[in-house]
Amino acid sequence: MKPFYITTPIYYVNDRPHIGHAYSTIATDVLTRFAKVRGRPTRFLTGLDEHGLKIERRARELGKEPQAFVDEMATPFQEAWKALNCQHDDFIRTTEPRHKERAQAIFQRMVEAGDVYEGEYEDWYCVGCESFKLERELLEGNVCPDHKKPCERIKEKSYFFRLSKYGPKLLEFYEAHPHFVAPQGRYNEVKSFVAEGLRDLSISRTSFKWGIPVPGAPEHVMYVWLDALTNYVTALGGPAEPGEAPLYDRFWANPESQVVHIVGKDILRFHAVYWPAFLMSAGLRLPSQIQAHGWLTINGEKMSKSLGNFLPPVPLAEAVGVDVLRYYLMREVGFGYDGDFSHKNLVARYNGELANGLGNLLNRILPFVEKHFGGVIQPLDEPGELEIELREAARKAAFEANRHLEEVLPHRALDAIWELVAFANRYVDRTEPWKLSKNGDERALARCTTAIIEALAAVSVMAWPFMPGKCDLLRAQIGLPPLEPEEGACMWPFEPRETVAGKKVVKGEALFPRIDAKAEAALLEKLGVKPAEPAAPKDEAPKAKLADEPSKLAEPEGGYITFDDFAKVDLRLGLVLSAEPVPKSDKLLRLKVDLGEAEPRQILAGIRQRYAPEAMVGRRVVVVANLAPRKLLGFTSQGMVLAVGDGDAFSVLGVEGEIAPGSRVS
Ligand code: ME8
Numbered sequence: 001m002k003p004f005y006i007t008t009p010i011y012y013v014n015d016r017p018h019i020g021h022a023y024s025t026i027a028t029d030v031l032t033r034f035a036k037v038r039g040r041p042t043r044f045l046t047g048l049d050e051h052g053l054k055i056e057r058r059a060r061e062l063g064k065e066p067q068a069f070v071d072e073m074a075t076p077f078q079e080a081w082k083a084l085n086c087q088h089d090d091f092i093r094t095t096e097p098r099h100k101e102r103a104q105a106i107f108q109r110m111v112e113a114g115d116v117y118e119g120e121y122e123d124w125y126c127v128g129c130e131s132f133k134l135e136r137e138l139l140e141g142n143v144c145p146d147h148k149k150p151c152e153r154i155k156e157k158s159y160f161f162r163l164s165k166y167g168p169k170l171l172e173f174y175e176a177h178p179h180f181v182a183p184q185g186r187y188n189e190v191k192s193f194v195a196e197g198l199r200d201l202s203i204s205r206t207s208f209k210w211g212i213p214v215p216g217a218p219e220h221v222m223y224v225w226l227d228a229l230t231n232y233v234t235a236l237g238g239p240a241e242p243g244e245a246p247l248y249d250r251f252w253a254n255p256e257s258q259v260v261h262i263v264g265k266d267i268l269r270f271h272a273v274y275w276p277a278f279l280m281s282a283g284l285r286l287p288s289q290i291q292a293h294g295w296l297t298i299n300g301e302k303m304s305k306s307l308g309n310f311l312p313p314v315p316l317a318e319a320v321g322v323d324v325l326r327y328y329l330m331r332e333v334g335f336g337y338d339g340d341f342s343h344k345n346l347v348a349r350y351n352g353e354l355a356n357g358l359g360n361l362l363n364r365i366l367p368f369v370e371k372h373f374g375g376v377i378q379p380l381d382e383p384g385e386l387e388i389e390l391r392e393a394a395r396k397a398a399f400e401a402n403r404h405l406e407e408v409l410p411h412r413a414l415d416a417i418w419e420l421v422a423f424a425n426r427y428v429d430r431t432e433p434w435k436l437s438k439n440g441d442e443r444a445l446a447r448c449t450t451a452i453i454e455a456l457a458a459v460s461v462m463a464w465p466f467m468p469g470k471c472d473l474l475r476a477q478i479g480l481p482p483l484e485p486e487e488g489a490c491m492w493p494f495e496p497r498e499t500v501a502g503k504k505v506v507k508g509e510a511l512f513p514r515i516d517a518k519a520e521a522a523l524l525e526k527l528g529v530k531p532a533e534p535a536a537p538k539d540e541a542p543k544a545k546l547a548d549e550p551s552k553l554a555e556p557e558g559g560y561i562t563f564d565d566f567a568k569v570d571l572r573l574g575l576v577l578s579a580e581p582v583p584k585s586d587k588l589l590r591l592k593v594d595l596g597e598a599e600p601r602q603i604l605a606g607i608r609q610r611y612a613p614e615a616m617v618g619r620r621v622v623v624v625a626n627l628a629p630r631k632l633l634g635f636t637s638q639g640m641v642l643a644v645g646d647g648d649a650f651s652v653l654g655v656e657g658e659i660a661p662g663s664r665v666s
Contacts, residue, residue, distance in 0.1 A: 001488065003043070004035040005251035006260045007232050009267060010047040010092065013073035014058040017080045018303060019329075019341055020264070020296050022313035026326050027293065027335065027410060028262045029086040033465035034405045036485035038492055043251050045235050046081065047092035048074055052130050052224030056210035066210045070095055083314045085322050085468060092235040094212075094227055102234035103227050104215045107203075109239065109282035111215075115162045121202050124151035130224045131270075132202065146266065159204040159220060166277040167198045173276065179289060181272045182408060183336035186265065186292045190272045201274065229275045232261065232287070239284055252285060259287040260408070268292045291408050294338035299529075311341065319526055323467035324350055324512075330410045330466055343529050345660075347520050350512065352575075352596050352660030357421045358459065359512035361428070362477060365452045366507045368433050368445055377453055377479060378446035379501040386427060387451040391497070393423040394458045398493045401462050410466070417462045419618070422577070424455040426617060429578045429592050429600070453478050453500045458493040470511055477511075479503030514598075570626035571665035573655055574601075574641070579613035582633055589613055590635055595625055596662020604637035610650045622653040622665050 008028045011021050025046055032044040049055075050070040059069035074093060081088060092099055110116050124133045128147030132154075138144065142151050174180055174191050181187035204220035205211065211221025236252050237245030251257050263271050271290045279286050298309045317325045328346045331353070333339030369375055380387065397420035404412035428448070436445040456478055464471040464483050472482040478500060485491055515523065574593035577600050582588040589608050592600040603623065607616075624640040631637075642653040 001038075001040045003041045003251050003254060003257040004032070004260070005043045005045070005236075005257055006032055006035075006262065007044075008046040009261075009263050010049040010094065010228055010231050011077060012052075012054060013048050013050050013070050013077070014055050016073070016076045016312060019298070019311040019313050019316070020303065021077075022080065022084060022325075023296055023329050023333070024262055024264060024293065025081055025086050026084060026329055029084075029088075030326070030330060030410055030465045031260070031262070031405065031408065032087070033468065033485075036487075037461060037465060037483070037490075038402075039486065039488050039490040041250070041487050043090070043236075043247065044086075044088045045090050045092065045232065046086075046088045047090070047231060047235065048077060048094065049224070049228045049231075050074075050093055050095045051211040051221070051227055053205075053208055053210070054127050054130055056208055057127070067095065080312075080314055083317055083322065084326065090235050092231050094231060098237075099231060099234045100212045102238065103212050103222065103230040105239055106230045106233065106278070106282050106284075107222060107226070108215050109284075110161060110278065113281045113283065115165065115281045116159050116203070117162070118157070119160050120155070120157050121160075122153070122155040123202075125154045126151045134199075154207070156205065156207055158202040158206065159214060159217070160200045161203045161226075161278070161281070163198045163201045163274070163277055166280055167194055169280060170194050170198075170273065170276060173280075173286070181268070181290050181292065183292070186268055186272075186336070190268065193269065194273060198273070198277075225270050225274065226278065229270065229278065232259075232275075233284065239282065255285065258289075259285075260289045260291060261287055262291050262293065265292045265294060289408075291335075293335055294333065296333065297338070297340045299342050300340055316527065319523055320346065320350070321470075323470040324354065327354065327414070327463075327466050331414045332411075334411050335409055343524055343527065347515050347523070348596075348660035348663055351514055352594075352662060353418055353421075354512040355514040356594060356596060356661065357418060357425065358463075358474075359510055361421060361425050361452065362456060362474060362511060364425075364428055365433065365449050365456075366477065366505050368437055369449050369453075369505045370507060372437065372442055372445055373449075375504045375506070377500045377503050377505060378450050380447060380450040380454065382447070383451065384447060386430060387447055390424060390427050390451050390455055393420050394455050394493065394497075395495060396420075398458060398462065398495075402492055402494070405465070413462075414466065417459060420455060421459060422575070422618060424452055426577050426592075427455075428452065450501060453505075454497050457498045457500055461491055461493045461498070473508065474511055477506055477508050479505055568626075569624060571642075572596075572623050572625040573659055573661055573663040573665060574603075574621050574623040574625075574639075575661040576616045576619045576621060579611075579616040581608060581613060582635065585633055588632065589616060591616060591641065593621070593623060593639070593641070594661040595623060595639075596660060601638040602636060603639045603641055604632045604635055605641040605643075605652075607641070607643060607650075607652060611652065616652075619652065620655040620659060620661070622655070 006028055008024045028044060032042050035042045056066050059066040124142055126133055126144035126147055128144060128149060133144060133151055144151055171194055181190050203223040203226050204214050206220055209221060211224060212227050214220040214222055233239060233252060236248040238248035238252055240248050242249060261271050276286045298311050301309055303309055328349055332345060369377060397416050400416035401413040431448045433445055433448045457480060460471045460475045475482060572595050574595050576591050577594050578592040579589050582590050587606045587608050588604050591603045591605055593603050594600045622642040627640050629636050629638050644651055644653055
């Protein structure tokens with residue numbers, strides 16, 4: 001099996017880790033664990049970028065020696081990754097001798113290739129980026145567009161790297177490797193940047209000392225980005241001759257090895273342009289892929305100390321649970337796109353997808369195994385049509401989640417896995433085990449409970465890379481051992497299924513106890529999150545609007561309603577779990593709709609002429625949740641599904657995307 005080598009950026013130690021760093025590191029851990037479950041040999045590297053002007057200045061500001069400062073700052077990063085259950089194989093610090101020596105060896109190779117020359121430059125430098133800036137990139141006042149601070153004019157003697165020489169070679173390489181940079185939009189961006197022409201790059205500094213000395217010219221220190229990028233090779237013991245450094249041979253020099261760098265979009269250019277050019281010059285192999293993810297904002301705002309929303313990951317993980325945080329970050333943010341971290345959404349997803357989705361599925365089924373079969377899971381020798389469908393749904397989820405994870409789309413993989421969770425919950429609604437239990441139909445009950453446990457076993461493997469702790473707890477409750485991936489053995493649940501028959505269930509604590517409004521308020525208070533701004537007095541806003549243009553609005557037929565009248569209608573997002581025709585009616589469908597409550601609601605909707613029952617299942621619809629219940633043809637309807645139009649242009653009002661059931665529509 002192909003080795004898999006994956007890296008995070010090495011973070012600057014000028015500050016403590018925050019949720020953005022955690023996002024990259026968690027994604028890397030998830031992808032490593034996935035590769036492990038597939039039986040691949042893996043290596044996961046992270047570490048710290050400890051040299052450069054930015055760090056030196058920060059240390060001095062604090063009255064510390066740079067080395068003492070970076071030693072102190074390394075601990076919070078190491079502790080954070082441990083607390084987030086990110087199991088890296090190595091943690092490199094660029095001040096370590098093992099790195100310094102080999103970074104110098106790479107520099108030397110670039111010199112020997114004739115790509116380094118001495119010169120002098122005068123240019124704009126952003127200390128925040130640790131990078132020179134082109135005049136055309138700067139904002140007025142020579143301000144860096146990323147750091148919003150003026151750049152410094154620097155004039156200095158320096159060594160230059162002939163980057164310009166590598167432009168055509170890079171373009172050729174990109175053409176031959178259309179997946180070198182992902183997502184596609186970023187790949188195009190990189191190509192056009194290089195196509196515009198590259199300038200030679202200054203790769204040493206003489207005006208400060210906090211860096212790796214240039215071999216043979218100790219008055220120069222290596223440019224911090226050249227120093228930092230080489231970490232991916234030096235940590236493996238490279239560059240080295242075959243046989244000298246086994247890790248380097250296996251994970252880097254080996255052309256079979258898949259090398260993936262996970263980076264934020266802010267540092268893509270360094271990884272997709274400079275790094276391959278340095279490697280070409282040094283005669284070393286190139287990585288297989290640079291995966292650039294998007295940028296996280298916090299509750300809709302850019303994360304910054306001045307806004308007071310710098311979000312450290314550890315207290316958050318302690319408050320909501322490590323696995324919940326890992327799940328939320330991977331589910332909420334489309335990998336490659338910008339996304340928002342919102343405390344409210346975290347709770348909504350937790351309740352909707354973890355408590356009501358996965359946790360509930362387990363809770364709904366275990367009591368029957370205990371009550372009827374002494375806790376022993378029964379064989380499923382004669383699956384009926386519904387069980388075959390459920391097995392098929394599990395197989396489909398396994399193939400799709402696998403494909404998405406191979407394409408580094410963890411959010412899509414979670415979508416596929418949670419489709420299976422929803423399907424399994426619908427299967428429970430359709431088979432109604434509580435009725436089977438009441439009627440003593442143990443044959444059918446055995447079929448139903450085992451079918452669900454099989455599906456849960458598949459979920460416990462597929463969701464394990466995201467939530468290893470919770471998935472092992474889930475496995476324990478269905479009598480399975482913790483997942484311990486082994487090199488060479490693929491455990492991904494394509495098929496055959498893990499055997500559950502004969503195992504004994506062990507009902508434990510609820511995996512994901514629901515967070516009610518009180519618990520949510522306590523959680524937010526603990527995390528120091530301000531409650532949402534109180535809404536403006538309810539009837540003032542519409543009045544102000546009307547006052548602007550009084551003459552244009554004719555009073556509607558039937559008169560206006562006040563805002564208070566409108567606010568009485570409780571509109572909620574509902575997820576349709578099941579749908580079936582109502583006997584003796586050609587108009588009505590009987591829906592079971594998840595509104596994020598303890599039990600799904602039964603809602604009758606007059607939509608049968610437009611929608612087949614199966615077309616409704618899985619839809620997210622808008623429901624009037626506080627309409628008085630009423631009885632129709634013997635069934636009580638506990639709400640109303642909104643729709644628009646009539647005849648051919650009829651449509652149920654829906655919502656795109658994975659918004660949690662029960663969310664308020666406003
Ligand atoms: O750039 N959203 O280090 P750095 C998402 N030392 N990801 C974020 C983020 C946010 N708001 N903020 C930070 C450096 N990140 C260099 C790297 S590698 C050879 C040298 C993540 O501490 C994201 O991965 O500034 C980003 O690329 C990285 O942290 C930048 O970390």
